[in-house]
Amino acid sequence: MGKTGYFTHRDCWKHEMGRGHPECPERLDAIEDRMLSSGVGDALEHPEVPLATLEQLMLAHTREHVEYLQSLAQRLVADAPAGGPDHAQIDPDTSMNGYTMLAARRAAGALIAATDAVIDGSLENAFCAVRPPGHHACHDKAMGFCFFNNVAIAARHALEHHGLKRVAVVDFDVHHGNGTEDILANDERVLMVSIFQHPFYPYSGDTDPAPNMLNVPVPAYTRGMDVREIIEAMWMPRLEAFKPQMIFVSAGFDAHRDDDLGQLMLNENDYQWITSRLRDVARRHANGRIVSTLEGGYNLHALAGSVEAHLRVLADL
Ligand SMILES: [Zn+2]
Numbered sequence: 001m002g003k004t005g006y007f008t009h010r011d012c013w014k015h016e017m018g019r020g021h022p023e024c025p026e027r028l029d030a031i032e033d034r035m036l037s038s039g040v041g042d043a044l045e046h047p048e049v050p051l052a053t054l055e056q057l058m059l060a061h062t063r064e065h066v067e068y069l070q071s072l073a074q075r076l077v078a079d080a081p082a083g084g085p086d087h088a089q090i091d092p093d094t095s096m097n098g099y100t101m102l103a104a105r106r107a108a109g110a111l112i113a114a115t116d117a118v119i120d121g122s123l124e125n126a127f128c129a130v131r132p133p134g135h136h137a138c139h140d141k142a143m144g145f146c147f148f149n150n151v152a153i154a155a156r157h158a159l160e161h162h163g164l165k166r167v168a169v170v171d172f173d174v175h176h177g178n179g180t181e182d183i184l185a186n187d188e189r190v191l192m193v194s195i196f197q198h199p200f201y202p203y204s205g206d207t208d209p210a211p212n213m214l215n216v217p218v219p220a221y222t223r224g225m226d227v228r229e230i231i232e233a234m235w236m237p238r239l240e241a242f243k244p245q246m247i248f249v250s251a252g253f254d255a256h257r258d259d260d261l262g263q264l265m266l267n268e269n270d271y272q273w274i275t276s277r278l279r280d281v282a283r284r285h286a287n288g289r290i291v292s293t294l295e296g297g298y299n300l301h302a303l304a305g306s307v308e309a310h311l312r313v314l315a316d317l
Pocket residue numbers: 173174175252254295296297
């Protein structure tokens with residue numbers, strides 16, 4: 001069994017979107033506290049996290065999108081001494097502060113470094129405890145708490161920089177990963193499978209827009225046992241047939257029954273089960289290579305327990 005990397009950086013705490021916003025730095029505190037108190041953190045590798053370059057962000061985004069957010073961030077920082085605004089609003093629930101670009105580049109940088117380490121074999125798999133999350137970030141726009149699509153950037157990095165031929169993207173966040181879909185639809189080197197509450201934000205995903213996308217919308221209050229059955233019946237045959245050389249996971253934990261931002265009924269045991277099924281596929285076809293990253297998850301206690309369950313499987317604890 002190989003090593004499991006845990007990638008995080010203090011810059012990811014500095015991005016915040018205003019008082020009371022659910023996508024808050026305390027989410028990372030809850031995960032860090034649990035890594036310490038459970039002892040799980042001691043069993044993991046803690047590599048350095050670089051900043052993604054602007055060119056790396058452009059693996060998944062237009063130059064205009066990257067430069068627009070960069071210029072917004074620079075203006076916030078430049079205007080701050082003269083009493084300028086703390087935040088720049090992107091959409092009704094998404095805003096930037098002076099550190100958002102830094103945090104977002106660390107988040108993408110974590111996934112790129114994790115991808116490098118998992119492909120060069122120094123790690124078997126990795127989890128990135130980073131924010132802002134990414135799966136709603138589209139080719140040319142930020143939305144839904146997301147600025148750059150960390151998973152899509154890393155998947156493209158694996159394909160373009162490392163020459164992999166087939167990578168899978170798995171998304172079990174309660175919300176449809178519309179941004180990842182926007183970027184990776186019709187990229188035949190990628191198979192994306194997802195399950196999410198529907199109808200629900202962002203109100204997309206009720207059909208498969210391309211042959212390489214498998215969307216499984218489920219109604220509010222779907223139970224964990226039913227989600228497991230659906231995953232077994234729908235995801236697993238596609239993943240087995242595709243034989244991915246690497247698996248990227250958009251690990252949102254807001255489908256937890258205690259999470260107020262969604263109405264699905266999963267618990268820690270379900271996340272453990274899903275992770276073990278993915279680990280099985282990865283070990284069969286991909287030398288165990290999994291890079292997983294935090295997306296949603298807003299009930300701090302449920303988030304900490306779910307990440308612990310996810311990491312225990314990844315690290316064979
Ligand atoms: Zn979500």
